[in-house]
Amino acid sequence: MHDHLIDQISHFIKLSEAEKEWISDRFVTRRYEKGDFFLREGQVCREAGFIEKGLVRYFVTKEDGEDLTVDFNKEQEFTCNYASFLDHSPSNTSIQCIEPTTILCISYDDLQQLYLHVEEGQKFGRLICEYLYVLAIKKVDTIYRQQPEQRYLQFLDRYPELVSRLPQYYISSYVGVKPPSLSRIRKRLAT
Numbered sequence: 001m002h003d004h005l006i007d008q009i010s011h012f013i014k015l016s017e018a019e020k021e022w023i024s025d026r027f028v029t030r031r032y033e034k035g036d037f038f039l040r041e042g043q044v045c046r047e048a049g050f051i052e053k054g055l056v057r058y059f060v061t062k063e064d065g066e067d068l069t070v071d072f073n074k075e076q077e078f079t080c081n082y083a084s085f086l087d088h089s090p091s092n093t094s095i096q097c098i099e100p101t102t103i104l105c106i107s108y109d110d111l112q113q114l115y116l117h118v119e120e121g122q123k124f125g126r127l128i129c130e131y132l133y134v135l136a137i138k139k140v141d142t143i144y145r146q147q148p149e150q151r152y153l154q155f156l157d158r159y160p161e162l163v164s165r166l167p168q169y170y171i172s173s174y175v176g177v178k179p180p181s182l183s184r185i186r187k188r189l190a191t
Helices: 003-010 017-026 082-087 108-117 121-145 148-158 168-175 179-190
Strands: 028-032 037-039 047-053 055-061 067-074 094-097 101-107
Touching: 003 017, 003 047, 017 108, 047 082, 047 108, 067 168, 101 108, 108 121, 121 148, 148 168, 148 179, 168 179
Parallel strands: none
Antiparallel strands: 028 101, 037 094, 047 101, 055 067, 055 094
């Protein structure tokens, strides 16, 4: 059984032992090497994933070819381009593994069955959507209202354990500055 996955779902809803086993049977284990893609921009996201081990980054590619990092997911978190997954549209982001990563994956159809088969499945779907909505609104607010230094502090607050796992250029891209600017921000904060 996928214990960490079941524990995470159990934070949202109550599960019987039979439901835990049923859910575990629907998730397939996939392993990715550093640099592999869980999803490429332009593809339809056909699976939602739960990261057992590893780290991924979400990014968009500008017209000039520059990548802009928009988010990260780590162990014990779900990963997916939910808009693409839900309406079967091409993804506007890529999801790339930053280190060797193990992801438990469920297809769209199996997730719909989970909502029906598990007694509180519909509640789980609603709570996850509400959680993702709040995160998205906070991210948009951050982009429009905060200066890079504040975004960096927020990054440190949200992802303190990732500082040592991420290349600085991913962090600077996430904060919305070039690497030299991030170095200046870090120096100012250290004094």
